[in-house]
Amino acid sequence: MHKTTWVELSREALRHNANMVRRLAPKAAILAMVKANGYGHGASWVAESLHQQVEGFAVARLSEAQQLRARLTKKHIQARIVQLGTSVDGAVLQACSVHGLDLVIHDLESAKLLAASPLPRPITVWLKMNVGMNRLGMSTEEFAQAHQLLCVQPHIASIHHMSHFSDAEDLDPTLTEQQSLRLSELSSSLSGSPYPLSMANSAAIIGHPNCHHDWVRPGIMLYGDDPTQRLHAANALKPVMTFKATVLALRDVAPGDGVGYNRRWQAKSNARIATVAAGYADGYPRHAPDGTPVLVNGQRASVAGRVSMDLMTIDVSHLPHTTVGDEVTLWGEGLAASEVGRYCGTISYELFTRITSRVDRIYL
Ligand SMILES: Cc1ncc(COP(=O)(O)O)c(C=O)c1O
Structure with missing residues (x-):
């Protein structure tokens, strides 16, 4: 093949990095971030390479989720696909139900719409709380209200609770542990608790072992970069x-x-x-x-x-x-x-x- 400009993508390195996530967070399920076409590496290649090593995949847009579902179905691969914070309307809810996509609910309006929308198949939702990033996510009161609305709906298969740290690269644990506690305390006060909790991105997986909770969400470390630049040489990641x-x-x-x-x-x-x-x-x-x-x-x-x-x-x-x-x-x-x-x-x-x-x- 005539080559002038190319990227080489190493499956061995990708799997090595996923193993490293498992080693650092041995008790957590892994939701691998494959948004933005697997951080530019090819979402379906990443998912096909890792589907036996991780418990699910997350993307940002409905179109990404639908494409990934279609590619995986073609290969007879069943996998959890979570659609991260997006705008929610009736069509999005129907698509999640029909294609078996989990949905992140980050505001109360979407929770209300979902509560009032019967769906052909129940869906799993991840309720997102704002703990300090002030980007997406609900306040304590909104989160509790959304939870109460959805936990009684027959078309909600299960509920996860999630948030996103604002400063996980900071290896001083004070702020990250405070943010972690805000979600875990609220979650455990809600009816039907415990619920699966998810907060940790790569920096938190590497730098804040007390904040791993039930589902970790590694992105960049799967692709070989350590955002803390502090990983011990024995746990070194490999560039994919x-x-x-x-x-x-x-x-x-x-x-x-x-x-x-x-x-x-x-x-x-x-x-x-x-x-x-x-x-x-x-x-x-x-x-x-x-x-x-x-x-x-x-x-x-x-x-x-x-x-x-x-x-x-x-x-x-x-x-x-x-x-x-x-x-x-x-x-x-x-x-x-x-x-x-x-x-x-x-x-x-x-x-x-x-x-x-x-x-x-x-x-x-
Ligand atoms: C909600 C959410 N979780 C997890 C991640 C993964 O972050 P990282 O690539 O730093 O591991 C991202 C990435 O931006 C994200 O938006």
Whole structure:
């Protein structure tokens, strides 16, 4: 296959990371986050790879949930699919019922609508409380009211209680444990308790073992990044996605010569520039500054000049054996996406989800 710009996706790394979630949260069920096309890795590939290792999958939009259900059904895979906070109307409720999708209810209006909507098949709901993020979720009073409304409905198969931490990357447990307690205290005061509780994202799974509760919701750690940067080496995660492109051209430049649009990078001495087949239209960030690291045949080099739509330029002056056709790793195996993200003022999540459709996907 002719390749210029591609991502390699490692199933072995994905499964290793899921095992690590299990090791860190041995008593919890795992709801794997596959929203945004599995953080850019391919939602159905992730779900097919992990369905025997985890207890369910979560997506953000109804269209994502429907697509995933269709793909899994085709492969005869039954799995819990949870649709995270979205706008709820009669059509969404019907779709959840018909396709067997769990639904997060994050406001009282949706709970009222659901309570008043008979459904062909009962659905499982996850009631979401706001414990401090102030993004989605109900206040204590609304949550209790929504719960009382729904717990008596014959078309509600079961109820889970959930929330989302605002500061789980902060390894000081004070705030996260307070937020955790707000949900668990309210939940245990409601009729019919105990209910399954879910709060922990990757940072909480890694950094706050007291806050795992019954269902953990790992996202980024499944894909190989540790948002706390504190995981012990024995529990190291493996990058699932490696973004690669080939060297298309090489040229020598003289002191004072500029490279790329507006000649942002200027040679201080004789230098060798490699032009690489990746640009912002592939998902490499346009705002990557000079000095952002890449690997050429496994050795570090760096961005030199503004990233353009289809191409980027790197300084390989110290790598005299570089030739046209060589492989350049933009992030992944050997170069953490989080490090590239730090140069670019972003996080691995954004880098992963911005890989565009023209980039070849090679599933290993
Ligand atoms: C509600 C919810 N739970 C869990 C996660 C997973 O977070 P992370 O990828 O940091 O593990 C997300 C991600 O944004 C989320 O929105």
